[in-house]
Amino acid sequence: MRNLPPLHLHIPAPHARPGEAPDFSYLTFPAAGATRRPDEVSPEAEMRDLPYGLIRVLGAEGQAVGPWDPHLPPDLLRHGLRAMLLTRAFDERMFAAHHQGKTSFYMKSTGEEATAAAPSLALQPGDMCFPTYRMVSFLLARDYPLANLVNQTFANAGDPMRGRQLPLLYSARDYGFYSLAGNVGSRFGHAVGWAMASAFKGDDKIAMAFVGDGTTAEGNFHEAMVFAAVYHAPVILCVTNNQWAISSYQGMAGGEETTFAARGIGYGLPGLRVDGNDFLAVYAATQWAAGRARANHGATLIEFVTYRVAGHSTNDDPSRYRPANEARAWPLGDPVERLKTHLIRLGEWSEARHEELAKTLHEEVRAAAKAGEALGTLGQNPPPRREMFEHVFKEPDWRNLEQRRECGVDQ
Amino acid sequence: MTQMSMIQAIHSALDALLARDPNVLIFGEDVGYFGGVFRATDGLQAKYGPTRCFDTPLSEGGIVATAIGMGAYGLRPVVEIQFADYILPAYDQLVSEAARLRYRSGGEFWAPITVRAPYGGGIYGGQTHSASPEALFTHVAGLKTIIPATPYDAKGLLIAAIEDDDPVIFLEPKRIYNGPFDGRHDVPAKPWTDEPGSDVPEGYYRVALGSAAIRRAGGAVTVLAYGTMVHVALRAVEETGIDAEVIDLRSLVPLDIETITASVTKTGRCVIVHEATRYGGFGAELSALVQERCFYRLEAPIVRVTGWDTPYPHAFEWDYFPSPARVAKGLRQALEG
Ligand SMILES: Cc1ncc(C[n+]2csc(CCOP(=O)(O)OP(=O)(O)O)c2C)c(N)n1
Ligand SMILES: [Mg+2]
Numbered sequence: 074m075r076n077l078p079p080l081h082l083h084i085p086a087p088h089a090r091p092g093e094a095p096d097f098s099y100l101t102f103p104a105a106g107a108t109r110r111p112d113e114v115s116p117e118a119e120m121r122d123l124p125y126g127l128i129r130v131l132g133a134e135g136q137a138v139g140p141w142d143p144h145l146p147p148d149l150l151r152h153g154l155r156a157m158l159l160t161r162a163f164d165e166r167m168f169a170a171h172h173q174g175k176t177s178f179y180m181k182s183t184g185e186e187a188t189a190a191a192p193s194l195a196l197q198p199g200d201m202c203f204p205t206y207r208m209v210s211f212l213l214a215r216d217y218p219l220a221n222l223v224n225q226t227f228a229n230a231g232d233p234m235r236g237r238q239l240p241l242l243y244s245a246r247d248y249g250f251y252s253l254a255g256n257v258g259s260r261f262g263h264a265v266g267w268a269m270a271s272a273f274k275g276d277d278k279i280a281m282a283f284v285g286d287g288t289t290a291e292g293n294f295h296e297a298m299v300f301a302a303v304y305h306a307p308v309i310l311c312v313t314n315n316q317w318a319i320s321s322y323q324g325m326a327g328g329e330e331t332t333f334a335a336r337g338i339g340y341g342l343p344g345l346r347v348d349g350n351d352f353l354a355v356y357a358a359t360q361w362a363a364g365r366a367r368a369n370h371g372a373t374l375i376e377f378v379t380y381r382v383a384g385h386s387t388n389d390d391p392s393r394y395r396p397a398n399e400a401r402a403w404p405l406g407d408p409v410e411r412l413k414t415h416l417i418r419l420g421e422w423s424e425a426r427h428e429e430l431a432k433t434l435h436e437e438v439r440a441a442a443k444a445g446e447a448l449g450t451l452g453q454n455p456p457p458r459r460e461m462f463e464h465v466f467k468e469p470d471w472r473n474l475e476q477r478r479e480c481g482v483d484q
Numbered sequence: 485m486t487q488m489s490m491i492q493a494i495h496s497a498l499d500a501l502l503a504r505d506p507n508v509l510i511f512g513e514d515v516g517y518f519g520g521v522f523r524a525t526d527g528l529q530a531k532y533g534p535t536r537c538f539d540t541p542l543s544e545g546g547i548v549a550t551a552i553g554m555g556a557y558g559l560r561p562v563v564e565i566q567f568a569d570y571i572l573p574a575y576d577q578l579v580s581e582a583a584r585l586r587y588r589s590g591g592e593f594w595a596p597i598t599v600r601a602p603y604g605g606g607i608y609g610g611q612t613h614s615a616s617p618e619a620l621f622t623h624v625a626g627l628k629t630i631i632p633a634t635p636y637d638a639k640g641l642l643i644a645a646i647e648d649d650d651p652v653i654f655l656e657p658k659r660i661y662n663g664p665f666d667g668r669h670d671v672p673a674k675p676w677t678d679e680p681g682s683d684v685p686e687g688y689y690r691v692a693l694g695s696a697a698i699r700r701a702g703g704a705v706t707v708l709a710y711g712t713m714v715h716v717a718l719r720a721v722e723e724t725g726i727d728a729e730v731i732d733l734r735s736l737v738p739l740d741i742e743t744i745t746a747s748v749t750k751t752g753r754c755v756i757v758h759e760a761t762r763y764g765g766f767g768a769e770l771s772a773l774v775q776e777r778c779f780y781r782l783e784a785p786i787v788r789v790t791g792w793d794t795p796y797p798h799a800f801e802w803d804y805f806p807s808p809a810r811v812a813k814g815l816r817q818a819l820e821g
Contacts, residue, residue, distance in 0.1 A: 084534040090517065171635070175796070177608035184590030228799035236799030240612035255612025256570055257542065262777045292573060320518035321539050455799040465794050472763060476792045480803060 085329065087322035091392060095402035099329065099379070100107040102127035102405075104347070106139025110357075113364040117343045124334035124344035126385035127378065130256070130353035135211020135414030143357040147421035150412060153194055153352050154422075156214035157186035157409050158431055163209065163219065164383075164437040167226050167240070170442065171387045172360050175450035176226050178240050182207040184382035184400070185409035188313050190214045191355035192281055195363065196249065203251045203282035205262040205313065206241040209379075215248050219438065223445030229453055233400065235460040258284050258291035261310065266301045268308035268366070279311040279366040280358070289333055290326045298374070303372030309362040312374070313349065315381035320394040349377030350408040353415070417465075456483040489676040490499070491637035491661040494524050494600075497642040498562065500688045502532045504617070505560060508646060510537040512547060512600075521566055522661060548574035548599065552582050554593045562646055564729030567657055568603035569615045580650035583626030596649045598642070602658035602758055603631075605711055605791075606665060610798035616711075616791065621653045622736050622769065628693060629736040630651040633714040634681025636735055640691030646733060648693060657711035665712055666719035667808045670803075678693055686696075692799035694738035695723040705753040705818050707785055708744060708770050710734065712804065713757045720811035728755075737765055743778045744770070752783040753818040757811055762790040772813040784821030791813040 088096035108126035111119065132138050164181040164239055168327035171179045182189070189208035193215055196202065202211055209222065224231035226240040226345035234244065234261040251260060251267075264282030271278040284294055301308050312333040316323050323329070337344030343365070355377060382405040384391045396402075416422030448454060459482040462473045469477070477483050488496060501508045503697045508527055516539035519526030528537040537661040540547050544565055565571045571578075578599070586594040596617075605614035611790040621629045628643055630652060632638035638656065646654040663675045676682040699714060704727040709717045721728045722749045729747050733739065748754050754774050767788045775784055791808050797804055 080537045084516075086534070087516075113679040177610070182565045232799070235609070237795070237797045238613070239798050242610070255610060256572075290546065292543065292545050318513075319521065320514045321542070325539055326541050332522040369719055388521070451799070457801055460804050461792065461794055461797045461800045461803060472793045476762075476794075480792065482803070 080320070081156060085324045087324060088393070089396050090398065091394065091396055093396055094228070094395045095399040097404050100404060103129070104437060105129040108139070108141070110361070113361055114368050114370045117341055119251050120343050121338055122344050124337060125333050127346050127348055128358050129348040129351050130357060131351045131411050131415055135411065135418040137353055137415060141354060141357040142149070143353055143444060145356065147416065147419060149194060150416055151212065154409065154412050155414065155430060155434070156190040156193070157412070157435045159213045159438070160190070160210040160430065161185045161409065162431070163213070163222065166442050168387065170226065170450070175446065176228070176240055177451055178387055180206055180241055180386040181198065181383035182209060183196070184403070184407060185313060185315055185379045186210040187352040187355050187412070188349045188377040188379055189296050191352050191439065192359045196281060198249070199262070199278045201249050201251055201278070203260045203267070204253060205257070205285055206253055208283065208315070209241070209243070212243065212245055212248055212250055213277040217245055217248050220444060223441050224448065227445050227448070227450045228454050229449035230454050231446065232456055235443060235463070236456040237460065258288040258293040259463045261293050261297035262300065264308050264310070265297045265306045265372075266304040268301075269304050270306070272307055277367060278309040279309065279363055280352045281311065283311045283313055285318055286314040286323040286326050286333060287321060289336065298336070298340045298342065301372035302342050305369065305472045306356040307366035307369070309359065309366060309373045310372055310374050311378060312344065312376045313375050314353035315379045317381050317391070318387070319385045319389065323451045325478045328430060334374060334376035338416050342372050342374045344374045347375045348405055349379030350405040350410055352410060352412045373389050378403070389413070413416035426473075427448065454470060485647045485683040486686050487677055487682050488635045488639075489662050490632070490635045490638045490656070491522055493526055493639040494642055494656065495526060495641040495686050495799070496684065496686065498528060499531070500786040502528060502536055502642060504688060508562060509535065509554070509557065510562045510564070511540050513540060513542055513566045515539060516562050520564060523694070524564065524600070527759055530730045536636060544570055544572070544574040545577055547579040547709065548582065549599070551597045551599070552577060552585065552595045552691040553751045555592045555597045556585065560596055562598045562600065564602040565599060567613050568601035568617050569612045571599070571601050571617065571701045575620070578621070578627060578651070578653070579624050580584055583624050585625060593647060595651045598645045598654055600642070600654045600656060603655045604657045605796055605801060606625050606669070606712065607657035608801055610683070610797065611795045614796035616758065617654055617790060618736055619760060619764060619766045622743055622766050624746050626651070626739065630654065630693060630734065631655045631657065631710045631736060633711055633732045634658065635676055635684050637691050639684055640689050641734060642694065644690040644693050645686065648691070650691070655711070659712045660715065662713045667716035667805065668719065680757070691734070694735050694740055695716045696734055696740035696743040697732045698729060698743070699732050700730040702727040702730065704728055705749055705755060705815060706744070706747040706751045707729060707757060707815070708733060710736065711759070713759055716806060716808055717757050720808040720815060724809055724812045724815055726815050726819065741773065741777070744774065749772050752781050754782070755787045755811070755814045755818045757788060757789045757806060757814070759806060761793045762788055763793050765790055784818050787814045787818045787821070
């Protein structure tokens, strides 16, 4: 007999629960500019340090430093800032609309706006994004009409999804935004297939897909990684690590034993770990991976390290499972504030202009929400009920036709 | 006896078995510290410790696979799938593994697992928080499928399911977690308090799997329903004044075929009500069984009142959900037919 203590089952627990002091000591990261930038087409085997680094461009004072500085024109930076601010205003308004009973559900992306706004601007027209539900800033960075978003949220007659979908589960093909569903992770492989199709056709388009930290535990994530690696698919696979999956901390998805970016190593995919609250770093990493994909060097896994400032959704009260003041202790700051500081430092922005813009966007959202309300909130003036039976198949089959009649919506 | 809502009764069943059987353990997404998004496991981790009730990675396939392994070892895992809509990544594990492990190993291994999942619509949950997937499981040899309609049954059936040595899919009609919804979405929701079936023993008891309950005795027509639809059917009967016999199946597999055939033999008419899509739904099996066993007693074609054969649409919830009016129409059709 070996003299060993009996086995015991390990159950992981986060560093801080309600009533305890926030503790982000598990997050260690290098200073801005410190993580090296290999050539886009370097072999994966020569980049295995990157998943454990952190690509950061913006320093504490808002200066852009290091090899990852994408040297973006101020107009593009202002565009990104606008998209993030607009997202914040939109989220606030729609969240409040839920409390007023105008819609069934809402989820904010507060604190994570850069992880979708920057890729939106870094991708080319014709590329396709396979998003999560926390990426409305991707659409707003491309000037997607607010009216469409509002009307879907209210499921009124103007709803482009014809009353069939929950709020947030948008689809906008012309804007490079693939159809969302409520089940997490199940589109990760679609992005790989889309990218493989582009390669098969000899096109130059790439795909970019996102999942949350929690969702990396789903089989879909791993299956997509294998296919992406095996076929050198021109795809960027991203994990938005906002530290939480509803009440489960990122360690519950295995983030404590390693980094999410390091998941790439086992598949032979380069893994970039990126400061997700640093607009410039997110842009630069996307650009790097896009360049690699377009050069026929295959897929990249990117982890965006960020923080879910708001609750999971309108059904959630995060103070039940994490310290109420945890967001304030988050060490990577706020993406809006950081980009703003950078622009001011460049002499391309000012507090006054920022305030003015915030006010304008607030008004824009208010007007769009009002117009949506006038058209109808949930349950008032929905799309024609007949829409329920459309698009089940390309052409309705006899069941759809009979049931449409039975439902009394045949005209 | 204590007054309990259905969610409290489910919590009480889990509590009772954690206390009674050291081999029972509970896991799933957000069920540990937080107590589950519907609060079914609220406080159980604090009471029984982190190895008896714990969070899992967000992986339904992983949850069910590990439950099967634990069950094969000798434990009695009770897992929660956050919404029945999200059980599909675990479908392979349920169909190819849990359902067949005993059979293919000649009885050497088996999977005494219980998979709890809130299901059904009426909460504006859209396509992915409203589904009724029961027929996906009743079609599979080797799986049991249970659906309670009252707090009393929820507790007794859940205890029986957990103690059962076969894999059990336990679908919880989430629209009636907090009150017996009868399909009238435009009247204020009522709580379970003082409603039939809300008196629940605090301790251990079982409701046998495989037994239906007659919720209303009658002679004119038999109504077969389960879950939320039991309450909708009762409402339709009340509104029409038709002397229907309303049977709450409670257990889809194993099915209480005697109670069904005895009733249809008596009434000669049958209406089947479920919220799931119609085509290939559990109602199709019920209809075939009734036809096979009661054909010479039937005086009219069997009627099905169900959800439409479309995904569950967000904005058209109340056009999709089989309303008391649609059930009433089905009752009249069965009487006239
Ligand atoms: C397949 C599936 N299982 C469970 C759920 C329920 N659910 C919705 S969001 C969520 C957490 C997702 O966490 P993460 O992937 O980290 O994304 P985040 O919400 O943090 O953006 C869960 C469990 C779901 N939508 N789909
Ligand atoms: Mg997350």
